Amino acid sequence: MAKTNPGRFFEDYTVGQQIQHAVPRTVTVGERALYHALYPARHALYSSDEFARGCGLPGAPLDDLAAFHIVFGKTVPDISLNAVANLGYGEGRWLKPAYPGDTLRARSTVIGLKQNSNGKTGVVYVRSEGLNQRDELVMSFCRWVMVKKRDVEAPAPETVVPDLAQAIAPGDLVIPEGLDFTSYDFALAGEAHRWSDYEIGEQIDHVDGVTIEDAEHMMATRLWQNTSKVHFDATLRADGQRLIYGGHVISLARALSFNGLANAQMIAGLNAGAHANPCFAGTTVHAWSEVLDKAETTAPGVGAIRLRLVARSGGEAFTLKDAAGRYLPHVLLDLDYWALIPL
Amino acid sequence: MAKTNPGRFFEDYTVGQQIQHAVPRTVTVGERALYHALYPARHALYSSDEFARGCGLPGAPLDDLAAFHIVFGKTVPDISLNAVANLGYGEGRWLKPAYPGDTLRARSTVIGLKQNSNGKTGVVYVRSEGLNQRDELVMSFCRWVMVKKRDVEAPAPETVVPDLAQAIAPGDLVIPEGLDFTSYDFALAGEAHRWSDYEIGEQIDHVDGVTIEDAEHMMATRLWQNTSKVHFDATLRADGQRLIYGGHVISLARALSFNGLANAQMIAGLNAGAHANPCFAGTTVHAWSEVLDKAETTAPGVGAIRLRLVARSGGEAFTLKDAAGRYLPHVLLDLDYWALIPL
Amino acid sequence: MAKTNPGRFFEDYTVGQQIQHAVPRTVTVGERALYHALYPARHALYSSDEFARGCGLPGAPLDDLAAFHIVFGKTVPDISLNAVANLGYGEGRWLKPAYPGDTLRARSTVIGLKQNSNGKTGVVYVRSEGLNQRDELVMSFCRWVMVKKRDVEAPAPETVVPDLAQAIAPGDLVIPEGLDFTSYDFALAGEAHRWSDYEIGEQIDHVDGVTIEDAEHMMATRLWQNTSKVHFDATLRADGQRLIYGGHVISLARALSFNGLANAQMIAGLNAGAHANPCFAGTTVHAWSEVLDKAETTAPGVGAIRLRLVARSGGEAFTLKDAAGRYLPHVLLDLDYWALIPL
Known part of the structure; x- marks a missing residue:
């Protein structure tokens, strides 16, 4: 057998x-540290136990x-x-x-x-x-x-x-127990923009770029114990490339989105997502976001913001699909998610 | 001086x-996390504190x-x-x-x-x-x-x-205090095969391959504070290559062996080992195992299985030496060890 | 806006x-583990909680x-x-x-x-x-x-x-509370040389070299949440290179200086520092030190040693500047710091 x-x-x-x-x-805190080494993650609630406690949580998740x-x-x-x-x-x-x-x-x-x-x-x-x-x-x-x-x-x-629902209804989002943004420290979080500063339809170019190395995406993908062979074995494709786990691009784009969305602290809902084109080592990834929707929540000081997050390899920010509705070749990711942000 | x-x-x-x-x-848990980022390690006893406690240990070692x-x-x-x-x-x-x-x-x-x-x-x-x-x-x-x-x-x-003994006698293996596989959860461990399912002489091709990067083997080797210069300094060899620490190949092959030996949880004895050929970055490593021996132990539900673990770079599974008894050029590692596995 | x-x-x-x-x-210990994976760090006080406690600290910082x-x-x-x-x-x-x-x-x-x-x-x-x-x-x-x-x-x-002062005056160095080197274990620390064994003007070639990979310096620089774009985005420079964060070279050179300065355990003062030339992936870094000054401290068994730490890419140890006083092209770093070392 x-x-x-x-x-x-x-x-x-x-x-x-x-x-x-x-x-x-x-x-453990080992995974938490590795996450910060593998992605340019800066959201304060995940970086500082003290900041997380100031938001009503027991520590940084x-x-x-x-x-x-x-x-x-x-x-x-x-x-x-x-x-x-x-x-x-x-x-x-x-x-x-x-x-x-x-x-x-x-x-x-x-x-x-x-x-x-x-x-x-x-x-x-x-x-x-x-x-x-x-x-x-x-x-x-x-x-x-x-x-x-x-x-x-x-x-x-x-x-x-x-x-399946087109999007999670705001009322179905689950707010972590205790979360409270009424004493939120915008200076420590890195940006002054709150829920009310974002408008539906607004687009944000997150400006920064990161060039991906094979060692990085393999370490990340192994850390999640993902066993898909194409991410690790360079002999499987004729071009000798390892296909990067789509989730690596999600984490990278989300971390890049700090610059302009520093207060969109927690992810509460994943409405939709498409890995529009494959990604390989050597690619320089940039990201842009679009505000799709906004909603209030029942938690003190906590608003919800629905965001499109697009990762691109070259091309221009705010470009997504061609006239026929197909993703442009430089689009790597089109993600639709709900985040929690101070009102 | x-x-x-x-x-x-x-x-x-x-x-x-x-x-x-x-x-x-x-x-610390930092080293534990890094081990899982550097190798495709999935043995449940080292991945989950809960699983380890279910096996009678205080947590995942x-x-x-x-x-x-x-x-x-x-x-x-x-x-x-x-x-x-x-x-x-x-x-x-x-x-x-x-x-x-x-x-x-x-x-x-x-x-x-x-x-x-x-x-x-x-x-x-x-x-x-x-x-x-x-x-x-x-x-x-x-x-x-x-x-x-x-x-x-x-x-x-x-x-x-x-x-030196050819192999550790089964009776000389030390079973960790408290280890008990009588309530072992095969579903959580990932495979149903127990001690009695393996036969002496049986060979297993672990199928998956991993292509090694310089950044990975250097991070691992540094983490073990191994100071051997050839692993880190690309100017020492005429070909500009850094020789990969043999132990990196051992850990990689052992992690790959999860696929087919997921329940060979703990390593208890190292009988012999040879680094048959040097390994360099860019190599895609595959592994195969052979069951060399089996033995019971005095611990509840715990059997011992003696395994040959071979890492190869190309070539075919189950090939090892030429007619003259020399390791084939694609053989990287020939390791002989005892593992503990549920009866 | x-x-x-x-x-x-x-x-x-x-x-x-x-x-x-x-x-x-x-x-956390996650960052501590990553530091040891990214640099060949071996100073015992940062490697072992037990050793640190033997020096009067609550654990390894x-x-x-x-x-x-x-x-x-x-x-x-x-x-x-x-x-x-x-x-x-x-x-x-x-x-x-x-x-x-x-x-x-x-x-x-x-x-x-x-x-x-x-x-x-x-x-x-x-x-x-x-x-x-x-x-x-x-x-x-x-x-x-x-x-x-x-x-x-x-x-x-x-x-x-x-x-600004040319150098921190020895009396202005702050010794960590409780630090006591009177029971210092030189065997565990790795070298026998104490404060009195070093002479002002003495030069030490730290011998070992490390070739830097892009994945490593980016992981380190991200771990410190440094957002400078040139370290991460290969499209910013015409040569497609990512400029390595100068601090990565500082940590690498300091770790290499263990070999010859294993007992210069803690850094207490940074007098001056210059990143003499830019550093890119593929560079093999070597380091040398020069004893600039020595001083006693008020803490038991603790001396201070002022060191010049030079990182070089090729060239020769102990070379620094040309006749016109300009750094030689192979000099990456010229750092002047105070360390604490057992008397």
Whole structure:
């Protein structure tokens, strides 16, 4: 019997199937430090225990995206080892911050299946959840991936396409217990702009750029225990390149967005996301944002801001798609998320 | 007086000589996180405090190989600064896991000396031991290195070649206090294969590959405070390459072996090891294992499995030596170790 | 209103102006581990909690230079984002070690201004201070940078050039509370040389070399949250190179100086420093030191030694300037500092 993991193929999934993912992970200040070494992360709430306590939290949590990456990474051996493409994200919510000492694990439920017309692949829709050592949900999100069939003769399953929300409704965002921005220190946070200073439709060029090295994206992707082979093995592609984990570009772009969105401290919702073009080492990444929506919350002093975050490799800020609606070749990422920001 | 360390030469060693190595090291969750960033390490017992507690330990220890690297690294300035080659390992035993907060130091005893017939070099055999802050032994291993003579005219010492065991006898393996695999969670660990599922002679191709970067092996080797110049200084070799610390390849291969040996959780013995060919940045490393032996232990639910772990750069899995008994050029590492695995 | 930080220009500074820098930072054992992965750091007092306790401290502090880099990094968005050159350092004192768990923040006071004769730039002199979460000063240093004018027509300010000391007087060095070298363990520290073994004028070639990778200096510079664009964006220079943060060279050279100065444990004063030539990835850095002065202190067993630390890229040890007094092209760094060393 072969003992290595062959991954699941399209015909191995059934709607309603539940999968417990392996290798729980205790996160610590070590992961927190590495996050700051790998990305130009400066949001004060994640940089300073004192600042976080001033916002009503017990200390600085692990970056919200690190929690996302860990949960995502755990799902890879079961969901996307034989994936051809990571097609999209939706209905993502952060439900509880992860703190140093927490142990995270993950599980997924298959919520949709749709065989492609070529009969060789199909789309698998899953809802993945992260839990901590107290069995509390820390996050939940949907993603859909195109997965190979093992046997092209295998019969197509009944098509089930889940009806996912275009965006998380503001009232469904979960505000971390205790979060309070009424004594927020704008000087320490780095910028004076508050919720009311941003207008829907406003665009911000985050100006700074970072050139990515192979050692960096591999260290990050390993830290999240993501086992997708294409990120690590330079012999798999004809061009000798390692494909950079899309989440690395998300974290990089989000960190760059500090410059102009320093007070968009916590990520609360992931509405949608597309990795528009592949990214390789040597790429210099810039980012821009657009304010898509704004909402109030029930937490003291806490507003919500819905942002489009675009990472680009060259090109110009604020350019996204061509006339036919296709992403321009320099667009790496188009992410739609909700952040929490002082009113 | 020159104040820098010239290292010891062959004629500086005498059988029975004891050497206290410098620079004790406190290991923390920072080192644990870095280990997971530098290697695709996924063994659950080292990834999750909760999983480790479920196995009877107080928490997730530092990877066993990290403890080895730290002890090894401490010996370099005294044992191998003038070494021409690291010839072999033997009689290695892990005696106590290292936990975050422990401070490790090292000492060595010279157990053998043999001048080479060319009169320019000799083989030094040492037993090196790691101790923690309570003066408890955490590990012990022998290694032998070829060391230059300072003065080729220096008289040859009496030849003493230690009689090292071919392998640690199963009864001599030290099982960490409290280790208990009777409630082992195979689903969380990532694979269902237990001790009884492996047969002596069975071979496993671990499938995944990792391409190594200079920044990664240098960060790892520095973290273990290994001062061997060839790993860091690209001007020392005519080809401008930095020779990768052999232990980096050991850790990489061991981490890759998770895929097929996810339950071979703890390393308990190092029977033998050879760095068959040098490794440089840009190499894509794959690994395969062979089951050499199996044994029961006195700890509840805990079996021992003796494994050959081979790292290769290209070539084919399960190939090792040519007809003349020489390692094939694509073989990087041939390691023989005992691991603990649930019955 | 543009929301990104444009940085300050020369005419935005006034003598006496106080600037609170943003983004406080909690340092942990994660940062301590990363420091040891990024630099070949081996000073025992920073490597081992046990060794530090044997010297009267509560545990191993964060490397003194890491504290410096963090404070420096915080000042960049306000002081040197539009800097043309970092001209010098002076009157630097470490006032309190930073321990894991401490939260550091920074503030600066403008202490001098001098417009250049070309009318396009000017020199800004600041005193920057680091504070911990108890509002205790952890360090203080002056630096001066050449900053662009936004508007060349803006009137020149009155010239004020601060009168900085050539070197910190030994009596002004602050010895960490409790520091006691009377039970110092030279064997564990790695070298036998004490204060009395060093002579003023003595020069030490630290022998070892390290070749720098882009991934390493970027991870280090990000860890200190230094936002200077030229360190990260390869598209800014015509040659496609990222300029290495000068502090990365300082830490690398200081770590290399362990070999010959293993007992020069703590840095207490920064007298002067010049980044003589720019440094880029691929450079192999060597270091040499010269003993400039010696002094006793009031702490038990603790002496002070004033050292010149020179980092070079090629060239020869102990070469510094040409006949005209200009730094030779292979000199990267000329640093003048006080260290604490057992008597």
